[in-house]
Each structure stands twice: as C-alpha cells, then as structure tokens.
Amino acid sequence: MISFRTGRAAASDARAGRPPLTLEDGARVAVVGGGPAGSFFSYFLLNLAHLVDLDLKVDIFEPRPFTHCGPAGCNHCGGIVSESLVQLLAAEGVNLPLDAVQRGIDSYQLHMDVGQVRIETPLQEQRIAAVYRGNGPRSSEPRMLLGFDRFLQELACEHGATLRRRLVTGVEFSPSEARIACAEGDGGSYDFVAVAAGINTALAGQIAPPGTQPRRAQTLTTFICEFHLGSDVVDAYFGNSMHVFLIDLPRLEFAALIPKGEYVTMCMLGHDVDEALVNAFLNTPQVRECFPGGRVPDNVCHCFPRINVRQHPQPFGDRFVMIGDCGVTRLYKDGIGSSYRTAKAAALTAVLHGIGEENFRDYFAPTCRAITRDNAIGRAVFQGSHLFQRFRFTRRALLRMTTLEQQSKTSARRLSGILWDVFSGSAPYNDVMMRGCHPSFLAGLLGNLVAANLPKVGRSSATGSSQ
Numbered sequence: 001m002i003s004f005r006t007g008r009a010a011a012s013d014a015r016a017g018r019p020p021l022t023l024e025d026g027a028r029v030a031v032v033g034g035g036p037a038g039s040f041f042s043y044f045l046l047n048l049a050h051l052v053d054l055d056l057k058v059d060i061f062e063p064r065p066f067t068h069c070g071p072a073g074c075n076h077c078g079g080i081v082s083e084s085l086v087q088l089l090a091a092e093g094v095n096l097p098l099d100a101v102q103r104g105i106d107s108y109q110l111h112m113d114v115g116q117v118r119i120e121t122p123l124q125e126q127r128i129a130a131v132y133r134g135n136g137p138r139s140s141e142p143r144m145l146l147g148f149d150r151f152l153q154e155l156a157c158e159h160g161a162t163l164r165r166r167l168v169t170g171v172e173f174s175p176s177e178a179r180i181a182c183a184e185g186d187g188g189s190y191d192f193v194a195v196a197a198g199i200n201t202a203l204a205g206q207i208a209p210p211g212t213q214p215r216r217a218q219t220l221t222t223f224i225c226e227f228h229l230g231s232d233v234v235d236a237y238f239g240n241s242m243h244v245f246l247i248d249l250p251r252l253e254f255a256a257l258i259p260k261g262e263y264v265t266m267c268m269l270g271h272d273v274d275e276a277l278v279n280a281f282l283n284t285p286q287v288r289e290c291f292p293g294g295r296v297p298d299n300v301c302h303c304f305p306r307i308n309v310r311q312h313p314q315p316f317g318d319r320f321v322m323i324g325d326c327g328v329t330r331l332y333k334d335g336i337g338s339s340y341r342t343a344k345a346a347a348l349t350a351v352l353h354g355i356g357e358e359n360f361r362d363y364f365a366p367t368c369r370a371i372t373r374d375n376a377i378g379r380a381v382f383q384g385s386h387l388f389q390r391f392r393f394t395r396r397a398l399l400r401m402t403t404l405e406q407q408s409k410t411s412a413r414r415l416s417g418i419l420w421d422v423f424s425g426s427a428p429y430n431d432v433m434m435r436g437c438h439p440s441f442l443a444g445l446l447g448n449l450v451a452a453n454l455p456k457v458g459r460s461s462a463t464g465s466s467q
C-alpha cells in the first residue's frame, strides 16, 4: 500500500483518532461536472498521480454535449479568458488552440454619457481571448466550433479521464465510500468525489457530509445574450475591442459587449438583473450607438445565469471537495481563472496529502481564503467604481484622465492600468487597490477632477470623444 501523505496531514488524522484517508493505487474518483473546474481538476489529478506513480480511475459526469449550439451546449458566460490564465496555462504546457479563440481582445472601449475612450492593452504582447463555452449561439447553421469547455474536456480525457454523459442527482457518503446517484439510476461507488457542478444546478445546494445540513454559495442573477451581426459589421463596429459601459443605472454593476466571430455577446452583472434592467440598458444612447443605425437588433439567444458572489460555507469534507463556482470563485471577474486555482489546489491536496476534511482544511482552504479575502477588497473596489458611475463630474474626470494617459507615450497610465485590470480580471483586487491608493494616482485624479469640471476646460480637446 503506497501512501503519499505528509507528516502534518497524518498527524491531523491521528489527532482525530482515525485511519488516514488517502488515495491508493486503483482508487476511483468521480468528478461531478465537466466544465472548466471539473476538467482542470481531472487534468491536474491525473498528471500529479502519474508523477508519483499512483494509478487512479477518474470518471467525469457531464450530461451537457458541448457540440450543441445554444444554451443546451453552453456553460453561460462572457467567455473572456484573462491574460493571467492564458499565461498560467502556457506555463503548464497547455496552449489555447487558435480555433478555440473567437477573437483576441487588444483594447477596451469605455462608454459613458460624457464621452468614450479606448484603453489599449498595457503591455503589447498581452492579449485576452474571447471564447465560446459551447458550440456558439443558437443558430440554424450547422457548425463545429471548438468551445473552451470541449477543449478542456478533451484534454482531461487525453490524460486518462473517462467521460460519463450522465446527470448526477445526489451523492451519498458513508465512512468507506461515496455513492453517486444519477437520473438514469445508480452511478457507482467512488473513493473520492470532486463536485464541480457550477452554481446553476440544484446539486450545488445538496452536497453535505453525513449528519449536516446542505448549504450553498450565495448567488446573483445575471444576463447574457448574443446578437448576430455578421463578421463585416462586427469588424467595423466592434473591432478587437471589448466595449464596457459606465452608466448610472440602479442595480447595474458591470456591462460589456464582446465581439466573437459573426456575433457579439452582451453580459450584464448586477443585483438581480431582470428584463426591466436589460431593457433600460439597451435603450441608453451609449449602447444604441454601438450598433449600425443606432438600432439594437433582437438577440438570437439569451439566458439569466447565476453567479457566485459569496463562497460556500464548507466546500470540503471527508471524501469530497467543491471546486469552481459551486465552492468559491473570484467576485465578478475571471471565474474560469479561479476554477483553475481551486481545481489545482484540490488535486494537489488529494494526491499529495489526503482526501480527509483535515487535509482539505490544511492544504485546500488557504487557496479558498485567499480568493475570499481578495473578493472583500474587490467589493471595496466596486464601491469606488460606483462613485464614478453615479456622478457626472467624476465620470468627466475619469474620461479626461484616461484620455490623456492614452494620448501620452510616456505617462505611467495608472488609471488605464487599473481600469484594464478591473475590466479584464487579470490582476488581484488587492493589487488594483494598492495602485488606487498610490499618492501619484490620487494626486493625478484630484487634478483631473478639478480640471475636467472647470468651465470650458472640462470639455477641452483633452477629453477625447466627449459628448
């Protein structure tokens, strides 16, 4: 019998007075959900197991066929893969294939009622990828796009995982195993279960250790839709820019239009986005002017998915761990990147330390805590951005300062860098906050607040394309 447990993990189990829970040769692992978290987890688990000569059988339970167009084949999302994740993946030897990338985003176009400004990528070599999560929007044309989730799932299967196209309806734990129940009947028994079912599923609120009440992460309702415009119009009107909006609409946190092939994806995050808020947003002049003739076309596909805004209170226990959205994720941005982080931390813990609650508390929970702590700072960052969203004089200052930075070849581009990282999710919120508190940034902002709001000076040429 081979054990890869560390002394510390073994000691914690010894304290609890029970035999250590570890993955042994031939152990069976169920991964519930084959989205990014499930596929990343399977990939890391099998790679690590291979490195330590551990033979595991990994089954991914995923009923969604990512080859279907429209909602049936899609894990509803804006589809922005942050530059930090693209780089992390490349360092692992995983390169996002070009046919999975619908467009490389090299700039943000910030739209406000006081004008608009284009923010270029801070470093020329860094790009963000816009991907589809499935086989593209609902459409009558037969196509076979390489969606991001299919790419990751195939990667996991190439490394030894087995895909089981089944919907899991429950997981029952006993001291010696976990039993999977499927819509079609018994799914089999496993030594360890990684729950990666996201947050848009009843299962997210049903997993709990024996004798405890199931709980779930806190969520908000968001909105996504797709507009079919054709490649020429998308090129001419949207280019390689993601269009973001700072508009004073109650409940709206963030909204963006993302060009992808013949389509443009619209994402709205906020406090329980509903049809009234979607219509109010689509009727603003800033949104209408993005489309040919100032007319927003009917969407071809839409959904109201939920997003995790507060972590699951107990995302692990003996023989199970919750990764990705159903556990903890980054607030509003880079959810795929945090799926990567939690999946990797869970796989490392399971292979190198053990699969008991204590092991996850010692080695997995610190990753969750780091994300949660950063989210607390993220809430403060978004509160700060509400100030700019709410007042016209602050929006004028923001427009002036960003435009001047973008026009200058030599400026430190402090505000542009902050906006880029908030929009793209490429840097931790803590990092963004530190830069926002820098005395030079605050002095520059103060100067622009005054200059942008002085009579006549406020609408000088320095404000770019102001209205």
Ligand SMILES: Cc1cc2nc3c(=O)[nH]c(=O)nc-3n(C[C@H](O)[C@H](O)[C@H](O)COP(=O)(O)OP(=O)(O)OC[C@H]3O[C@@H](n4cnc5c(N)ncnc54)[C@H](O)[C@@H]3O)c2cc1C
Pocket (backbone or CB within 6 Å): 032, 033, 034, 035, 036, 037, 038, 061, 062, 063, 064, 075, 076, 077, 078, 079, 080, 081, 082, 166, 167, 168, 169, 196, 197, 198, 199, 200, 201, 203, 222, 223, 224, 267, 268, 269, 305, 306, 307, 323, 324, 325, 326, 329, 333, 334, 335, 336, 337, 339
């Ligand atoms: C409006 C919106 C925009 C977003 N934009 C971005 C963005 O641009 N970039 C970014 O990085 N993140 C974005 N996110 C967040 C991102 O979508 C998630 O963080 C990410 O998808 C989480 O991955 P996951 O694998 O944990 O969950 P999911 O992607 O939800 O995958 C869960 C998988 O589990 C399967 N499943 C569910 N229930 C069961 C079951 N009972 N049995 C078996 N399988 C099951 C599902 O079919 C699915 O394939 C956005 C989210 C929203 C709501």
